[in-house]
Amino acid sequence: SVNPDLGSERQTASFSVEKLTALLDGGAEQTRIRRAVVEAIESDPVFSRENQYFQTQNERYEAAVRKAVHLQKKMHEMGWTENGPEYKYIYRALSGDVAFLLHRVFMRSISVLGSDKQIAKWIPLATQHKLIGSYAQTELGHGTYLQGLETTAVFDTATQEFILNTPKISAMKWWPGDMGRSATHTVVFAQLYVHGKCYGIHPFIVQIRSLQDHSLCPGVTAGDIGPKMNFEHIDNGFLLLKNVRVPRENMLSKFCEVQPDGTYIRQGSQKINYFTMTTVRISLISDEVLTPLMKACTIAIRYSVVRRQSKLKPGEQEAKILDYQTQQEKLLPQLAAAYAFHFINDYLQELLNRGYREIQRKNFDMLPELHALSSGFKAVITQHCTAGVEICLRACGGHGYSLLSGLPSLYTKILASCIYEGENTVLLLQTARFLIKCFMAASAGQPVPPSVTYLAAVKHGKCPAKNKLDFLSPDIYTEAYQHVAVRLTSSVAAKLQDLIQSGVKKHDAWNQCTVQLVQAAKAHCHYIAVKNFAETVEKLETKAGIQKIMKHLCDLFALHGIFSNTGAFLHDGYTSAAQMDMVTASYLDLLAVIRKDAVPLVDAFDFTDKSLNSALGSFDGQVYQRLYEWALKSPTNQMSPAYERYLKPLLHNTLSKL
């Protein structure tokens, strides 16, 4: 039975939840396929996450391996294939709680970096799980800056082998998933040396564990790096190599080869490599970043209409906490952001597909823009969504802090997305570098990629809004965002030039501008996100109330961004103080409007109770019953030796009648 405080929220939905779900899925047929996958996975007890919050790291690892092995069987059973329409829903249905994800990266790296012969040899072995692969790039002392890696691979002409070493402790491979306990093979990135000359970083297939008994191979030291903030199910590992020899054929050689006599040959274009990084950054947005934020919003918003606290009006019963303006101001902007980023993800996917088609035709022109957008949005979205999940957690008070709410795990996992696949500050500076370059080109009248043509058209006007309703016009707010992005880019470009002209060395000047460069990159992405949301809303069909509610969310996303960052808009007077007061008024009005549809808006994300795994967020809103039932299952409710050992002696020591 549904908690009436939650049920009543669904009766007044201004739009069709089912239609919105279909829109998010990309069509009703996709919804059907997704639900079938979810049903198949969730009805299978092997995939259960029921006791997850009570498990140790060891138990989590074992469960993830069990699920990964079972998944192979399940896919076969269900007729699911890696290229089928179901595939993308499987990982989501498992909530990522599965091993061997790096095995896939191992395979992809061979496909991308290996020669045809290498692909023909290794891919079938990997596909049939005759080995378990990992991917060993990051070192204890080296991450983002690949040229700094210290692992070496020295070619020995006599034996036609590479000799691999991690010569210092900082050279130890550190972090690779599946490597701590599972992997038998890995792709090791190492500095290639031939005849004493260094040729830079290259990938080598290295066997690390026996296929017979899983013991470590000679010269190999490997293990697990221990506890992390999350990812207990993954055996992130370390790897030390001491004179480990691999045959010449194990260097992945699509682009570079060492011939038997030691001659080094570079072949083909490596530009495609950048494309791989771009693909990875865009692909993580949906599963690793948007889904957690959508789950957090679902949990926090459902809880906020069930939880009642204090009286809003004297004499009435305690109010639903979502009726407080401050609670709306915490949660509803996160909801709007989830939708905004869902649509920007669509935009990036489309751009990526277009880029891929161009690359197939040997046209690499789109790469810089794709790299800049994928870097910038990876950083902005992971940052924004991580903050959003934390806000949701805190908005649920004490119960949000219990692992049983599901929110702590969502937070500790999404947080990692700010760090992996490119640290966010480093990525934003890459976007900024592109912006500065394009700004300079545009200023000189040269052509620039489509997403940055606006940089050329610097307008010195003022925001034309005359009353608070004008700020519900996408033209008004999109233009304001554009203005800020141009201003921040042009002003930091000017600072950079001034510094250089005043004699500061180029790299020092760059460093002295980086705080402002990051601001410019963020403003660029924020502008694109607002513009894209507005354009998406424009194109939606007007029936079933979908366009109207999406328009409200778009307005909220845009105005929340201005309200939270007023200085950027006020700085040069583009927006006046009076206009900023209008923004505030419209923004606060919108909160009350969207609050009415808050529950239907999270229902549309269509998470099952099992996928939320939250005592606070279930569809029926029976929060307190579930918290209590789950708590009773905790191992902390078993007898502790602490009583016999410490409490009893303490109490009995001085026991007297009370």
Next chain:
Amino acid sequence: SVNPDLGSERQTASFSVEKLTALLDGGAEQTRIRRAVVEAIESDPVFSRENQYFQTQNERYEAAVRKAVHLQKKMHEMGWTENGPEYKYIYRALSGDVAFLLHRVFMRSISVLGSDKQIAKWIPLATQHKLIGSYAQTELGHGTYLQGLETTAVFDTATQEFILNTPKISAMKWWPGDMGRSATHTVVFAQLYVHGKCYGIHPFIVQIRSLQDHSLCPGVTAGDIGPKMNFEHIDNGFLLLKNVRVPRENMLSKFCEVQPDGTYIRQGSQKINYFTMTTVRISLISDEVLTPLMKACTIAIRYSVVRRQSKLKPGEQEAKILDYQTQQEKLLPQLAAAYAFHFINDYLQELLNRGYREIQRKNFDMLPELHALSSGFKAVITQHCTAGVEICLRACGGHGYSLLSGLPSLYTKILASCIYEGENTVLLLQTARFLIKCFMAASAGQPVPPSVTYLAAVKHGKCPAKNKLDFLSPDIYTEAYQHVAVRLTSSVAAKLQDLIQSGVKKHDAWNQCTVQLVQAAKAHCHYIAVKNFAETVEKLETKAGIQKIMKHLCDLFALHGIFSNTGAFLHDGYTSAAQMDMVTASYLDLLAVIRKDAVPLVDAFDFTDKSLNSALGSFDGQVYQRLYEWALKSPTNQMSPAYERYLKPLLHNTLSKL
């Protein structure tokens, strides 16, 4: 041996680290006492936290009980008493990793709320640990709003007993520390009913477990609420009561008493109760909030001079990451905030002492101001420091994400401080209510408490700064903060009045202003913090370089606040865009200045390696060696059954020679 990259940072300190440590401690003698306590605790293996990051919740609980019991012995041994000068350093030296903290709250509540007779009976029993106490206020469905509690205590004249019940699942007591597994007694807050009439919330001493065998008492259901984001060492519990009877004498009756015939008598002033809440909020700032931020800064800053990544200048070795402006911009403002809040804590402590002296003289005039300041600063400091610890964690990249860095535990623990002892938004609204009241009074020419007299003196001038150096003048920036606080308070006060005058009901009008009321409360606290820091610096002795470096930190704290919140200062033109550019320039200049002293500034916090418990933050900076050694101790490096169960069958199933 100290890592030379860290060692070199200490050679150029512009001030005496030892003198700064003494300043933070409140004198060299305090430093000596603190170090003696730390030494005694850390040299005792029972108090070791060595394997903490590998332990389960059950193991953490047992260790905390062991430490709590051992601490009694230790205190006796060392001659430490609860009133001695060492006492305040013990909890810090244990990093809070100890049980029976609620036993102390149990005792305090009896001392404050109990009659002399009750104190005489229970306090000796508690002191000698003839019982273990807890404090049961919060319910599954009720937190902040005490009037909403559902537990009942019905007086039975016939037996002279109170009959306690938790009539619904939402009435179940939930969260009390030490109650899940340890406590034998607890103070239960319940709605008192006599002859069918409800007299509101009152405290009752209830025995919940047998003193003989620790079994639950008749009618009592209790246990542990399960896993949380942190506090694994604490057995936060639940409690269901079904017709549990306690004698009439068990209602704590300093202020209210039920006589044998059921007559209800209220006696004395309850104002002192507010003072207790104030004391709790202020006392948590130092141990639970500032110490974690200081530890996080120590870890992140030491790591940032040891970690090298990418080249800042072509041809040179990879740069220390603290040399990047973006890294400085992440960490150094947190360092400045740690100092700013340390000094505001001194200010609040002094205010509290003064308030206490006045109350002793039956003068309660200071209570509203004390309540407003303690509420506001509890919220602002916990919020700011939680965000600061998260920034430190993320600034350490992947290694920050490892539990071994110590940063995840600091974060997950400090986060709770935003929720407990008053949820932050609720507290800020209490401060705002005080501000509005005082603003109205001041506008009407009535006297107001000292901290808000500035509200009366609204000035409509402009910021007089003419160049970036002017923004290093405390008068300039303090005035700017004051201006913003007045503007935000007066504008939301005006909005509130407008709404009410336009016919909106008072409570609705208040709700519609709460987002802006929160802003005003924060601005007020921020202003007081900046002003207090500036005044503190003014009074410091000029020798040993202390005043100079503190002045830099004060400037950084102030300018970072303006830089991060430019809109508030630009809004009405008090600060012009040109002046804001000066702020930015001065702010960025300061980062480079303070960066030089960053390591000495965290060394001055004087944390031992054991208290930091961080592979990244140790005094010697041997980061990589320690990460590796610690990882080897992880239980995840023991044999997993997953190999025999899943991996071996998978691999051997299809095994062939590779």
